[in-house]
Structures are given as structure tokens and as C-alpha cells.
Amino acid sequence: xxxxxxxxxxxxxxxxxxxxxxxxxxxxxxxxxxxxxxxxxxxxxxxxxxxxxxxxxxxxxxxxxxxxxxxxxxxxxxxxxxxxxxxxxxxxxxxxxxxxxxxxxxxxxxxxxxxxxxxxxxxxxxxxxxxxxxxxxxxxxxxxxxxxxxxxxxxxxxxxxxxxxxxxxxxxxxxxxxxxxxxxxxxxxxxxxxxxxxxxxxxxxxxxxxxxxxxxxxxxxxxxxxxxxxxxxxxxxxxxxxxxxxxxxxxxxxxxxxxxxxxxxxxxxxxxxxxxxxxxxxxxxxxxxxxxxxxxxxxxxxxxxxxxxxxxxxxxxxxxxxxxxxxxxxxxxx
Ligand code: SAM
Ligand code: SF4
Numbered sequence: 264x265x266x267x268x269x270x271x272x273x274x275x276x277x278x279x280x281x282x283x284x285x286x287x288x289x290x291x292x293x294x295x296x297x298x299x300x301x302x303x304x305x306x307x308x309x310x311x312x313x314x315x316x317x318x319x320x321x322x323x324x325x326x327x328x329x330x331x332x333x334x335x336x337x338x339x340x341x342x343x344x345x346x347x348x349x350x351x352x353x354x355x356x357x358x359x360x361x362x363x364x365x366x367x368x369x370x371x372x373x374x375x376x377x378x379x380x381x382x383x384x385x386x387x388x389x390x391x392x393x394x395x396x397x398x399x400x401x402x403x404x405x406x407x408x409x410x411x412x413x414x415x416x417x418x419x420x421x422x423x424x425x426x427x428x429x430x431x432x433x434x435x436x437x438x439x440x441x442x443x444x445x446x447x448x449x450x451x452x453x454x455x456x457x458x459x460x461x462x463x464x465x466x467x468x469x470x471x472x473x474x475x476x477x478x479x480x481x482x483x484x485x486x487x488x489x490x491x492x493x494x495x496x497x498x499x500x501x502x503x504x505x506x507x508x509x510x511x512x513x514x515x516x517x518x519x520x521x522x523x524x525x526x527x528x529x530x531x532x533x534x535x536x537x538x539x540x541x542x543x544x545x546x547x548x549x550x551x552x553x554x555x556x557x558x559x560x561x562x563x564x565x566x567x568x569x570x571x572x573x574x575x576x577x578x579x580x581x582x583x584x585x586x587x588x589x590x591x592x593x594x595x596x597x
Contacts, residue, residue, distance in 0.1 A: 267324035268564070270537075270571040278495060278526035279325045281317060283341060284333040285531055289365050290401035291389075293427060293456050293470060297401060308533045310344050312551055316533065319560055321351045326358040333531070336368035345379035352380040363387065363425070367403065369411030373418035383421040385452075386412060390433050391443060399432065416447070423450040423511075430472040437480055445506045452498060452511030453477055474512045481510070495525030521574035527567075535567050540575025 268276035286301050287294075308316065317328060328348060335341060351357035362376070363385040376384070388408060390396050396405040415422055424444055426433065433440070444451040456470050478501075481487060486504040498511045521538075528536045533548030545567035550559035 265322050265324075268320075268568045270568050272522075272571070272573055274524055274571070275324065276525060276527055276568055276571075277325055278327045278329070279317065279320045280329045280331055280526060280528045281313065282332050282529065282531045283313060283330055283335050283344065284338040286337055287332060287334040287365070288337055288367055289334065289403040291365075291403075292399055292401065293429070302532060307531050308548060308551070310340055310347075312533070312548070313344055314347050315557070316529065316547055316551060316560065317348060318351065319557055319564065321356050323561075323564065326356075328357060328360050330360075330362040334365050334367065335362050336364055336372055342372065342375045342379070345376060345381065349380040359383070361385070365400070365403065366408040366411040366415075370407075370414040373411070373414040373420060376415075377418045377420060381420065383423065384415055385423045385425050386415070387425045387427075388412075389427050389429065390436055391439055392436070395432070399429075412447075421449075422447075423452060425452050425454055427456055428453045428472040428474060428477050429456060429470045432470070434472060434480075437477065438484060441481070441503070441506075441508070441510070445503075445508050450509050450511065452513060454513040474514045478512065493523060495523050524571075527571070535564070537567060537571035538575055541572050543570060543572065545570070 270276060284307065289295075290297055290299070321328070328351075330341075330345070332338070345360070348357070348360050352360055360379065360381055361383050362381065364387070366386040366388065369384070369386070386408070388396075389399050391405070393405045396403060396408075412422060424440070426440060428434075441451060453474055455472070455474050478487065481501075481503070485506070487501040487510075488504055490500040490502055490509065492500050497513045499514070500509055500511050502509055524538070528539065529547065530536070533546065533551060535545045535547050537543060537545070545563060547560060547563055547567075550563040553559050
């Protein structure tokens with residue numbers, strides 16, 4: 264059965280984000296607690312299972328695959344999966360194979376990614392200050408990431424920087440980050456911090472920097488032109504007229520972007536989340552392992568899509584976090 268996946272609100276599901284591991288070589292304060300307990304390896308889908316389920320989605324009309332985590336490039340053997348997914352690019356079934364990474368392993372893997380057909384990469388980077396970088400990622404080191412970005416650009420990968428907007432942390436680096444991206448010809452997207460998972464003692468509300476305020480700051484130096492570009496996701500874009508740069512804003516908390524949602528997310532254990540902001544999920548690992556035939560998996564995916572909700576429940580109003588998710592971003596893959 265190859266009929267496209269259409270949800271109850273007539274949205275076609277064409278974008279799958281696959282988390283391939285919950286592990287990471289960083290411990291970003293808004294994402295993980297310092298002492299994370301990770302899943303036992305046997306809980307994870309094997310590389311072959313990741314291939315099978317991703318390929319099933321492609322057969323059902325998914326045209327874009329984003330690989331994420333945890334840190335996708337720390338999953339052992341992950342290049343095998345990328346190489347194998349490249350067959351869908353070659354056949355024309357898939358438009359794009361891409362990933363979101365913290366950049367720490369890019370120097371090792373940039374060439375292999377290009378060989379597998381990856382053309383663009385999102386790299387998460389919240390600060391250009393070495394000490395602050397070590398503070399926010401706890402275990403990360405900035406020079407290693409910058410080396411990774413260099414390697415990726417030399418290999419021909421187009422880079423978009425994703426920066427989580429954090430009050431009192433990177434407010435003062437707004438123009439430094441913008442200039443740095445312009446100079447290196449990289450796009451830049453700001454993300455509002457989301458209430459995900461138990462991350463220890465950090466105060467999430469204190470970290471929240473509304474992107475409407477951030478835009479206001481940008482306007483002090485640049486002329487912002489709204490762009491009509493839509494990716495079916497929460498990002499909205501402007502062009503800075505003075506530099507020609509494209510800047511994105513991901514604002515799940517202050518904006519409702521759900522009506523055009525085209526995506527679903529699968530965790531590394533094969534749970535399918537139909538919405539980032541809802542707890543409802545469908546188990547795909549059971550049906551995947553139940554039979555060599557793809558029929559049970561097909562059915563489980565179709566049943567899940569019929570449960571895709573209209574929208575999410577995040578709300579930061581009145582300093583109270585409603586709709587707070589108990590799972591970590593590293594689990595669903597951000
Ligand atoms: N490790 C990879 C990375 O950092 O790019 C991929 C996974 S990470 C969970 C994906 C994205 O989610 C990153 O850009 C990260 O900054 C973002 N993220 C993590 N926790 C977040 C939170 N609580 N609110 C907003 N963004 C978050
Ligand atoms: Fe790791 Fe990415 Fe989470 Fe940072 S945001 S801890 S790099 S998964």
C-alpha cells in the first residue's frame with residue numbers, strides 16, 4: 264500500500280524526523296540533566312530497522328528525512344544508515360536527506376555525508392564565546408565544533424546555524440552571531456526555548472527570551488523583510504536588507520503553526536510522535552519486529568496518522584508552564 268499519508272485535518276505527511284540515538288557527547292543545560300540515564304542498547308532500533316521503517320515512510324510519500332538525536336553522529340555505524348538512505352535520493356523518491364547535529368563530529372564525517380547525498384546540515388550553536396559554550400553545553404568545546412563547521416563547508420555542505428535564544432545568556436551576542444553567519448554565508452535560525460523534560464535545577468522561565476523581543480533588537484540595526492517561505496514547520500523567515508541574510512524564527516510558544524504541520528517524529532526506540540507538543544504516540548517497534556512482512560508496520564503507521572492532533576498545548580502565560588512535556592528533546596529529537 265503506497266497511498267500517501269493524510270491526517271484527519273487533510274495535512275499530507277511528507278516529512279519524517281528520525282532520532283537515531285538518545286545519547287550525546289554534550290549535556291546542554293536546556294536539553295539534558297548532567298546525569299542522564301540512557302536507554303539500554305537493546306531498546307534501540309537497529310540500523311537495519313531504522314532503514315526499514317524510514318523506507319516504509321518514504322514509500323508512503325515522505326519526501327524529506329531529517330536525522331537527529333541525541334547526537335546522531337555518535338551512533339555507532341550511523342554512516343551505514345546514511346549510505347543506505349541515499350538510494351531513495353537516487354531513485355527520486357526522496358527530495359532531501361539531512362541532519363541536525365551539535366557539530367562535534369563533523370570533521371570526521373563531512374565527506375561521508377556528502378557522499379551519501381546530504382547537501383545541507385543544521386548545526387546547533389548558542390554562543391561564540393568559548394567559556395560560555397563550555398557552560399551551556401557542559402561537556403562541549405567550541406574549537407572542536409568550529410573545526411567541524413570548517414570541514415563541513417570545505418566538503419561543500421550548506422550550513423544553517425540553530426541558536427536557542429536564552430535570556431541573560433546570548434542576548435548580548437545577537438549581532439556577533441548574525442555577523443559571523445553573514446561572513447561565512449550561513450543561514451541562522453533562532454529557537455525559543457521549550458519546556459521539555461526534567462533538566463535538573465535550571466530555571467526554564469528565566470531562560471525564556473521571546474523571539475518577538477529578539478526581532479525588536481534586530482530591527483534596531485537592520486531592515487527586516489518578511490519572507491513568504493514556509494517549510495510546513497514552525498519556522499518563519501525574514502531577510503535582513505542590509506546584508507541579504509535570511510534569519511529564521513522558531514516560535515512554537517508564541518505562535519501557532521500547527522495548521523500547516525507536515526511532519527511526524529520517530530524516537531530511537533521506534534515510538535512515533537504525531538505532535539511534538541502532545542504525549543500521544545504509537546509504537547512502531549512492536550509491529551516492525553512482529554513480522555518480516557511490512558504489513559503490520561504499514562497498518563500501525565496509518566493508524567497513528569489518523570490520530571495526529573490538530574495542534575499542541577504549550578503555553579508559557581502567567582509564568583506557569585502549561586502543557587509541559589515530561590520527555591526530553593533528545594528523546595523526540597527536537
Ligand atoms: N544533538 C543535536 C543538536 O544539538 O543539534 C540534535 C538533537 S538536539 C535535541 C536538536 C535541537 O533541539 C538543537 O538545536 C537544540 O538546541 C534544540 N533543543 C534542545 N532542547 C531544547 C529546548 N528545551 N528548547 C528548545 N530547543 C531545544
Ligand atoms: Fe546533545 Fe543536542 Fe541535547 Fe545539546 S541539544 S545535549 S547537543 S542532544
